[in-house]
Amino acid sequence: MESLKEDLKKQIIEQLNLEDLQVSDIDDDSLLFSADGVGLDSIDALELIVLMEKFYGIQVTNPEEGKDAFLTINTMADYIEKNRN
């Protein structure tokens, strides 16, 4: 699980072109879509959907569904664990 979270952070930094950020800058429970957290927005949510399919083979067809799953690194990791075959 810990390595999954680490991978996720790396993938988010790469997929969202956040080169200035390091893995250590993102906490497991910081809110990804909050201005006080990582500050992502609806465009980034689309990138996360692409990321889920590309790296984990998970298809998120409804952007609304992603809202709960993409709350934090922790919830993303849980979502991947549950939906990965």
Next chain:
Amino acid sequence: MAVRITGLGIISAIGLTVAENLFSLENSRSGIAPVKYLDSKNDFLVGEVKCSNAELLGYLNIKSQPVSRTSLLGLAAAREAWGRNRHTPELRTGFISATSVGGMDTTERFYKDYLDQNNPDYAVLRCHDSGNTTERIAAELGITGYINTLSTACSSGANAIMLGARLIEQGKLDRVLVGGTDALTNFTINGFRSLMIYDDQWCRPFDESRTGLNLGEGAAFLLLESDKSARISGNPTICCLSGWANAADAYHQTASSPEGTGATMAIQNAIEVSGLSALDISYVNAHGTGTKNNDLSESTAMINVFGDNIPDFSSTKPFTGHTLAAAGAIEAVFSALAIQKGLIFPNLNFNTPIAETGLVPITELQKDQPVVAVLSNSFGFGGNNSSLVFSVNR
């Protein structure tokens, strides 16, 4: 002061002329159907103009190639709006056209040939530039004075109309043909699909179940004239363009603010410029794309401005599809027709109001209505929001 509207021209998924469009609006005939004319691998629902490029070339009697579909559509509508007007040194005439894709349709064909190493015709790339679309139409019409191209995403058409009105108001031009044109392209369809706001069913503006838009194509132009110009041309006034405004959200690069900040300002300022009050608005032709974000934001803005007295409103995009830079102009023509014919057009495909706002659009054609003033909204990416007010000529 008001600016006179004396000519209308339109080509869209619901008809090749003003008369055909009106007929479809009156009979609730949508032009949205699976892809037929665009070279696409998929059968997405789109609002295509029901003509191939070859048919358009024949219809318009255009010999000189290459020419983009965007130019051809624009030319059809511009010619209809220009009608039998004549050039005269007495009147300074301008042409302002909006487009978001320019000649992208020709570039897509070029690109395919280029990748396949199939003898690509580099000359077609001249059509790519947005300005080329405008210049081609202006040249066909013989307009050589002030020529400008606007590209501000989905508010482009409304902004072209607003710029024309301001040039007349400032005395820089006597008359100006304003509007917008956009052909359907794979570029735009795929772009909106990547944003996950493209509906694979018919778009459902202002409905709780809405999940996105259907793209369309088309063009519309309006002839705006000053009092002096109308006197010299002798053209009767269809209605007046009396208010206009543009405002930004300062919220996000692409999304509209959920509070409808910019939209509220655009509507309020346009009504203020018109000298009318919010209570005078008989009908709102909404932007109403069918996306979650736009329709909520626009509903909130209408509540902010009109409170409990929300005028009759509808989105006509379920007829035409979202025609991007042409949308503001196409809906300006519909607004002028609403005033001229006393009609309020239905919002097709509506069932359930949005939970947060509860607003219910007009769903059946309303005839013999005293339509004295129409507000038309066009809200673009980046919170580029424009509103226009049309009113009866008094």
Next chain:
Amino acid sequence: MSFITACCQISEEACAVNGNVIVRKDEQSADSWFKQLYKELALDYPKFYKMDMLAQAGFLASEFIKKAFPELVSSYADDEIALLFANSESSSDTDIRFKESFQKRKSPSPSLFVYTLPNIVLGELAIRNKFYGENMFAVFPKFAPEFFLQYGSVMLATGSKAVLAGWLNILKGKVEVSVFLIEENKADGLPFNKENIIKCVGLADQA
């Protein structure tokens, strides 16, 4: 009469406010130069990391001006400050990165695509500061001081009380950033004229 009341310049190795160097690039740091500047500002605005370098450049320079003169921005209504920016490289730096990401990933990146227009930096400044005033971004073959003078004067004559202006060129490691504030009726600055615009931007050789 209008005056240039503050200016911030950022080059590849230093950042200066009103001519005084306040930060020099730490070559040993693991952080990029712009991240070093962001940390220097001690702000909590994670959206910074999502911006392309052009938007970051405008953001950083305007924040350094605000930090040095906190009252400058707060003394105007939200539609009284106009934005007037220009450059000669448009958004080429990001356009190239977008093209490369497309080639590598075989699918376009929406978050990069957003920045393939130079005027997005104006959007970022408007979003950050809730500016609702006029704005303009122009692309020229080379630095054009007359443009800032003429267009800035028009903005000040038509309702704007202040203009935040900037020349921002970012391309493949080149950093040529200057942001300056023009205000009306503030005698404690440099007169708003061509000479002083050239001085603020520091591109006398190009003008």
